[in-house]
Structures are given as C-alpha cells and as structure tokens.
Amino acid sequence: MNSNIDLNKFRSLIPISSLFDENIVYLAGHSTVRNYQSGEQIFECGETDEYSLFLLSGEVRLKSEENRESVIQSGTEKAQYAMANLKPRHYDGFANLNETTVVKVGTQLIDKMMAWGQIVPGCGSGMQVTELSGPDAENSGWMMSMLLTRSFLKLPGANIEKVFELLEEKTYKAGETVISQGEEGGYYYIIKEGSCQVLRKTGALETPLAVLESTKSFGEEALLSNTVRNATVRMKTDGKLMRLGKKHFLELMREPQLNWVDLKQADELIKKGAVRIDVRLENEFKNSGNKRALNIPLYLLRLKMGILNPKKRYIVYCDTGERSSAAAFIMSDFGLKVYVLQGGLASCAKKT
Numbered sequence: 001m002n003s004n005i006d007l008n009k010f011r012s013l014i015p016i017s018s019l020f021d022e023n024i025v026y027l028a029g030h031s032t033v034r035n036y037q038s039g040e041q042i043f044e045c046g047e048t049d050e051y052s053l054f055l056l057s058g059e060v061r062l063k064s065e066e067n068r069e070s071v072i073q074s075g076t077e078k079a080q081y082a083m084a085n086l087k088p089r090h091y092d093g094f095a096n097l098n099e100t101t102v103v104k105v106g107t108q109l110i111d112k113m114m115a116w117g118q119i120v121p122g123c124g125s126g127m128q129v130t131e132l133s134g135p136d137a138e139n140s141g142w143m144m145s146m147l148l149t150r151s152f153l154k155l156p157g158a159n160i161e162k163v164f165e166l167l168e169e170k171t172y173k174a175g176e177t178v179i180s181q182g183e184e185g186g187y188y189y190i191i192k193e194g195s196c197q198v199l200r201k202t203g204a205l206e207t208p209l210a211v212l213e214s215t216k217s218f219g220e221e222a223l224l225s226n227t228v229r230n231a232t233v234r235m236k237t238d239g240k241l242m243r244l245g246k247k248h249f250l251e252l253m254r255e256p257q258l259n260w261v262d263l264k265q266a267d268e269l270i271k272k273g274a275v276r277i278d279v280r281l282e283n284e285f286k287n288s289g290n291k292r293a294l295n296i297p298l299y300l301l302r303l304k305m306g307i308l309n310p311k312k313r314y315i316v317y318c319d320t321g322e323r324s325s326a327a328a329f330i331m332s333d334f335g336l337k338v339y340v341l342q343g344g345l346a347s348c349a350k351k352t
Helices: 021-029 107-119 137-147 157-166 220-225 246-252 263-271 282-288 298-307 322-333 344-351
Strands: 032-036 041-043 051-057 059-064 069-073 091-095 100-106 168-172 177-179 187-193 196-202 205-212 232-235 239-245 275-278 313-317 337-341
Touching: 021 107, 051 107, 059 100, 100 107, 107 298, 107 322, 157 239, 157 246, 157 322, 177 187, 187 246, 220 246, 239 246, 263 313, 263 337, 298 322, 313 322, 322 337
Parallel strands: 275 313, 313 337
Antiparallel strands: 032 100, 041 091, 051 100, 059 069, 059 091, 168 239, 177 232, 187 239, 196 205, 196 232
C-alpha cells in the first residue's frame, strides 16, 4: 500500500467508503499523494484528465471562469467528494494552506470496483441484495483476489457476473498435468487453491520456468492467438482450479455489445420520452446528481426493475461508464431497451 496515505481518511471518501477493505487497500496502493504549499495550483479549469482528486488535509480554494470562489476544508462533508470532478474541470484549484494534502485516484478504477462490488456477491460494497448464481459468498476472499489480477482488471464490469456464472471448479492432485505443451488450447485457468509449476520441454528435457500461486491465471495466450500451448502446467501441490471454456473466454473477456450514445443522441432520445437513470450511490447522486434523472443505484437495480416501464427507453450513466454498462447489461436481460451514455456524468452535466 502507498505508505503516504492515511488509510482511515482514505476509507472515509465517497464512494470509496462503500468498498470492502481489500478494494480500499488496492486503491490506496494505486493512488498518488502530494502535499501542496499555500497558493500552489493543484488543477486547472478545462482539464480532462482521468483522475479523481480528494482533499485529505488542509484547504483548497476553487475559482471558476467567472472568478467566483469557494473553499473546501478537510474534515467537512464537502471534502468527502472528489473536487471539481466533472470533466472538463469547471474550476481552478489552489492550496489555501501550507501542507495541503491531495490524493489522486483513477476514476475508472473506482467505478470498476464499484461495479464489481454491486453485481458480484461479497466482492465490494457490502450491499448485496439479490442472489446470484456461481460461487457462494463464502468464496468472496478468493473472488476479490481474482478480480484484482491483471486479466480481470481489464474485464468490462458488465461481463463480471456472467464470468462467475460460467466458471467451473476442478480438483487436481499434486503431479497431475493440467495442460500439455503442444496441445490445442481449450480453457483459461485461474488457481483457486494450491500451486502449479510451468515447464517447457526441449527434446527429452523439461525445464521449470515458474511457479504459479493462488489467484494466478494461465492459458489465455493460446486462446487469444488460436495457437497450441507453449508450455506444460503441472500441479505442484493438491489444489483447485477455476476454468472458463475457450468460447466463453473469447466472448466475455472483451467489451460487451452495448448501445452507446453520445450527448447529442441522448438528448434526442430524451426529447422522444427516454428516461435518464443515474446508477451511482444515493450520496453521490445527492452531491452531484441531475434532478430530472431517476437515481437507482446499481446494487438496487434488480429490486427496482418492477417500477420500470418496458415500453420506455432508458439512458443509464455513472461517472465513467463502468457501472452504467453493468446496469445496461442487467436491464437488457430483463428485456428493457437501454442505452449507455458515453462519457458518463461529465457529458450529462454539460447540458442537463
């Protein structure tokens, strides 16, 4: 974890506060902390960066293009939210006190974790309200570790639930071969328990290359390139592996087919009666929501499906598209006509 971050302050930030500790620690380790002196500029009006900036200590003075000014003080309710988070930013930000501390967190990473936590049991927000097929909640520790692996960090939030439904658990004994060098690839594997050894054969000699521990994955190269296995993987200990077939791997480990619309297209749909749905948390909506939109947080979406009119069209949005794409995926399964706003809340806020 980033040792410069006060974890108690970090976990009080919104929406980070709704995540489990595993997520919070991961975010802290992938965030940047910087101290500013009084008068030093922190961000500029018009910036379109991909980060959320939170005030941990001190004060920040905001100045708009019309020279209107306001001050955010650490420890206040206002400081719990990201500063000037609509993009492009609508304010210049300056440190108002010496030793003003700001943490920079990837906005899309926050949103991705929020999406995971609200559609996969036990993996993030603690706000599970529906039963999902796939692993039980007792597997949440392993699931969270797996979600933070390189392969799953790239996975669109809308596909997460389906992946967990399709993962198949297999038990292996020490010394048992999982995949053999030269064979055609059929599965993508994730180690749930135990460890595996990777070996490459040259002539009659097998050379050990690596040992893979719990939550590590293997097998994707042959699937993505449609070639044979380039190494053998054998169980080093007894263990359990989760596997996903090639067809499902290729279908789900990429961007799902969703109806994306830009702001102009969304405006036209709204004029024709489409309904806006903000799928962020209630306190996020309260802080920066559009009063003409419905607020149905992603974790409540299944419970609220009955209030939605199947004859209507819906435009869903969040901050970056991670949570709203997951919402669209769920709503489509219920037969609703749904569109995802490209650019999220920033685009929606410019005109609405």
